[in-house]
Amino acid sequence: MAASISPSVIMTQISSYMNTNETSDALFTTQNAYNAIGTYKWSIGMAIFILVTSIQVIRYNLKDRPPPGLKLLPGPMSTIPYIGRIHDVDPNAPWYAMKKFCDQYNGIFMSTICGEMHIWIGDANIAYDLLCKKARIYSSRPMVPAVPGSDSQGQYLPLLAHDDHWRNQRKFAHTVLTAGFNSKYYGYVSHEAKRFMYKLLLDPKDHYALTDRFCGRISARLGYGSPASAAAHCKNAGEFIPQISPSGPITNLLPFLGGLPEWINPSIRKVRERREKEEKLWKGLMKQVRADMDQGTAPISYARTYFERKEAEGGARTFGFDDHEAAYAVGMLVTVAIFTIGGPLYCFFLAMVLHPEWQQKVRDEYDAVIGDRVVEVADAPTLPILRAAIKECLRWRPPVPLGVPRLLEEDDEWNGYYLPKGAVIHAVDLALARNPELYPDAETYRPERWLEKDFPTYKEPLTEHPRLMGHHGFGMGRRMCPGIEVTEAELLVACGSIVGCFELKPPMDANGQPKLPDSMAFTANLIGGPLPFEMDVKVRSPEKAARIKAWYEESVADEAAGKIGAV
Ligand code: HEM
Numbered sequence: 001m002a003a004s005i006s007p008s009v010i011m012t013q014i015s016s017y018m019n020t021n022e023t024s025d026a027l028f029t030t031q032n033a034y035n036a037i038g039t040y041k042w043s044i045g046m047a048i049f050i051l052v053t054s055i056q057v058i059r060y061n062l063k064d065r066p067p068p069g070l071k072l073l074p075g076p077m078s079t080i081p082y083i084g085r086i087h088d089v090d091p092n093a094p095w096y097a098m099k100k101f102c103d104q105y106n107g108i109f110m111s112t113i114c115g116e117m118h119i120w121i122g123d124a125n126i127a128y129d130l131l132c133k134k135a136r137i138y139s140s141r142p143m144v145p146a147v148p149g150s151d152s153q154g155q156y157l158p159l160l161a162h163d164d165h166w167r168n169q170r171k172f173a174h175t176v177l178t179a180g181f182n183s184k185y186y187g188y189v190s191h192e193a194k195r196f197m198y199k200l201l202l203d204p205k206d207h208y209a210l211t212d213r214f215c216g217r218i219s220a221r222l223g224y225g226s227p228a229s230a231a232a233h234c235k236n237a238g239e240f241i242p243q244i245s246p247s248g249p250i251t252n253l254l255p256f257l258g259g260l261p262e263w264i265n266p267s268i269r270k271v272r273e274r275r276e277k278e279e280k281l282w283k284g285l286m287k288q289v290r291a292d293m294d295q296g297t298a299p300i301s302y303a304r305t306y307f308e309r310k311e312a313e314g315g316a317r318t319f320g321f322d323d324h325e326a327a328y329a330v331g332m333l334v335t336v337a338i339f340t341i342g343g344p345l346y347c348f349f350l351a352m353v354l355h356p357e358w359q360q361k362v363r364d365e366y367d368a369v370i371g372d373r374v375v376e377v378a379d380a381p382t383l384p385i386l387r388a389a390i391k392e393c394l395r396w397r398p399p400v401p402l403g404v405p406r407l408l409e410e411d412d413e414w415n416g417y418y419l420p421k422g423a424v425i426h427a428v429d430l431a432l433a434r435n436p437e438l439y440p441d442a443e444t445y446r447p448e449r450w451l452e453k454d455f456p457t458y459k460e461p462l463t464e465h466p467r468l469m470g471h472h473g474f475g476m477g478r479r480m481c482p483g484i485e486v487t488e489a490e491l492l493v494a495c496g497s498i499v500g501c502f503e504l505k506p507p508m509d510a511n512g513q514p515k516l517p518d519s520m521a522f523t524a525n526l527i528g529g530p531l532p533f534e535m536d537v538k539v540r541s542p543e544k545a546a547r548i549k550a551w552y553e554e555s556v557a558d559e560a561a562g563k564i565g566a567v
Contacts, residue, residue, distance in 0.1 A: 098430070146251040229281065345491060350533065392449065408420070
């Protein structure tokens with residue numbers, strides 16, 4: 001996604017880029033033929049850089065002029081023309097500055113980043129006016145500069161332009177996710193929660209990695225019917241998300257560097273290598289599912305659904321795509337569900353450590369309603385306190401604080417302002433989540449805002465509300481997130497079961513004082529979550545520990561008996 005720029009991000013990245021020795025190590029030690037280039041490589045590199053920059057600056061000065069009668073949106077002055085505003089934006093959390101500017105400019109402002117216009121929306125009504133009412137022209141995505149062809153090669157659904165690849169993949173996602181929802185995700189979620197708790201019991205300090213792996217295993221099961229690829233998917237997801245983030249490769253900040261050879265811009269090589277590995281992984285898994293289907297042993301999965309539909313249609317282009325695109329459609333759904341759910345799940349643990357009073361309320365509800373078993377997806381209506389504690393995490397620390405960027409496909413006008421074709425549009429979720437009228441005391445974690453009548457966000461009946469569906473954190477209009485229900489299911493089961501069986505506390509320092517985690521220490525990625533923090537995870541009683549062990553053994557036996565995913 002085209003990147004938001006920040007002053008220090010650019011300076012830090014440029015300096016680390018200029019200092020890297022990677023180029024010389026990789027290519028210039030053994031091949032004499034390159035010696036001459038080696039000697040002048042920085043001169044050549046600088047010459048190319050200056051040439052490309054000059055062309056960009058000229059183009060920038062000629063485009064985006066408003067037609068008569070219209071004006072450009074207001075926005076902060078650029079400290080360095082063309083590059084964009086480059087001070088007072090924290091490179092590790094640019095969303096705070098963007099939220100501040102949204103407030104300063106009454107909910108919408110523009111900035112220029114490397115000659116490209118970015119429009120930032122921090123008001124839900126304006127976002128609705130543009131992204132929903134004018135969905136025809138506001139539903140595309142810009143290419144991620146560091147991932148060439150991200151919008152056009154029929155690969156990554158969330159990044160595709162508003163085209164037939166997107167329509168086909170979106171339909172596929174809707175089909176498999178709805179089937180999963182209707183079948184309560186085939187029991188995969190509670191099945192994996194038993195393993196998660198057992199592993200936590202054995203190794204309570206490993207909570208960060210276990211959280212990631214829990215999401216990866218469910219995702220791999222849903223995608224391919226087996227958790228075997230979970231580790232490979234977690235690794236790929238962990239490398240993919242920085243590569244599409246402003247804080248990732250330098251190309252996302254200075255897109256014209258994407259045109260340079262790999263020896264000048266080594267980040268291009270890293271992206272290429274990850275994509276090659278990912279393609280091999282995803283195509284290999286599709287072959288495996290096909291082979292398991294031939295043996296009659298393939299559990300239900302997105303991949304099996306694709307092949308079954310293809311067979312039923314006599315081998316035609318099912319969902320409008322070939323096997324190559326099908327591999328991407330499945331692989332991307334598996335990948336995206338790891339970091340999107342993993343971040344809020346870990347954020348829930350953070351909130352529980354910082355707010356023991358809410359941890360106790362969630363636990364009391366578990367004791368009263370669930371008693372002595374793992375939470376199931378079907379328990380949702382009876383657990384409003386748990387749902388409120390989860391939803392408040394997504395509002396308090398939005399996992400996609402800048403939204404996922406859109407690309408404006410035609411020139412537009414809004415309230416006398418000119419919004420040019422090609423502008424990158426961001427609905428800044430952090431700003432929406434801090435609306436003081438909707439969310440009084442917005443900076444504070446207060447799940448009661450979803451449970452008590454005197455809050456503007458309260459909704460009845462509590463058997464249904466609060467729920468994640470309809471929350472602005474999942475976007476809006478045609479590109480709204482299709483993964484909301486599976487998110488609800490995984491968070492409900494994992495958060496409820498873990499607080500029901502364990503106590504989550506801050507560790508004590510040498511003076512016996514609690515070492516509270518930093519509630520603001522989050523990843524710098526476009527879609528993120530808390531950085532690993534210290535947390536004591538203690539099982540509530542020896543009886544609970546015995547139950548967790550028994551549940552796990554049952555789950556292993558169920559798996560061995562072929563009961564899991566046997567649809
Ligand atoms: C807390 C969890 C999640 C959050 C906060 C979240 C948020 C978002 C947001 C903000 C968007 C962009 C919407 C827009 O442009 O208006 C999006 C798109 C998307 N999400 Fe999620 N998401 C989550 C979980 C998931 C899961 C679990 C999946 C997969 C099953 C998923 C799959 C997708 C896909 C495929 C898109 C692209 C849709 C399109 O471009 O048409 N998300 N999500």
